[in-house]
Amino acid sequence: xxxxxxxxxxxxxxxxxxxxxxxxxxxxxxxxxxxxxxxxxxxxxxxxxxxxxxxxxxxxxxxxxxxxxxxxxxxxxxxxxxxxxxxxxxxxxxxxxxxxxxxxxxxxxxxxxxxxxxxxxxxxxxxxxxxxxxx
Numbered sequence: 001x002x003x004x005x006x007x008x009x010x011x012x013x014x015x016x017x018x019x020x021x022x023x024x025x026x027x028x029x030x031x032x033x034x035x036x037x038x039x040x041x042x043x044x045x046x047x048x049x050x051x052x053x054x055x056x057x058x059x060x061x062x063x064x065x066x067x068x069x070x071x072x073x074x075x076x077x078x079x080x081x082x083x084x085x086x087x088x089x090x091x092x093x094x095x096x097x098x099x100x101x102x103x104x105x106x107x108x109x110x111x112x113x114x115x116x117x118x119x120x121x122x123x124x125x126x127x128x129x130x131x132x133x134x135x
Contacts, residue, residue, distance in 0.1 A: 031069070032068070032130040033130075034066070035064045036126060041065045045059070045119055048117055054119060067130065069099065069130045071097070071099075076097060082094055082104065090111075095124060095127075100124065102126075104120050105119055
């Protein structure tokens with residue numbers, strides 16, 4: 001379940017989780033997730049299909065698209081990675097020292113993706129907004 005970050009329930013939940021994590025000896029990681037708005041997602045998907053960046057079959061998409069960002073809070077990560085349910089290869093580097101999981105359109109070998117595809121750019125931009133919502 002995703003709770004809007006601007007709700008009092010979400011703030012209380014996050015503070016409780018941070019307090020619990022600080023008391024335990026586990027690595028501290030911040031998980032940020034969002035269900036992507038259907039209108040914006042569909043517009044970007046249709047645009048990418050129209051430009052020939054995605055197969056036409058992608059227009060049959062049903063259901064939600066979701067993005068999740070994970071950032072270590074207690075240690076530095078040398079290199080962030082991209083995920084599409086499973087980790088992509090070492091060449092699929094996130095644009096920051098964290099991890100992005102989204103419904104990326106990957107290359108056939110699932111080791112990388114083409115960042116020039118509009119839908120992939122859209123997911124990366126949404127990840128940036130999750131991490132820095134004021135920008």
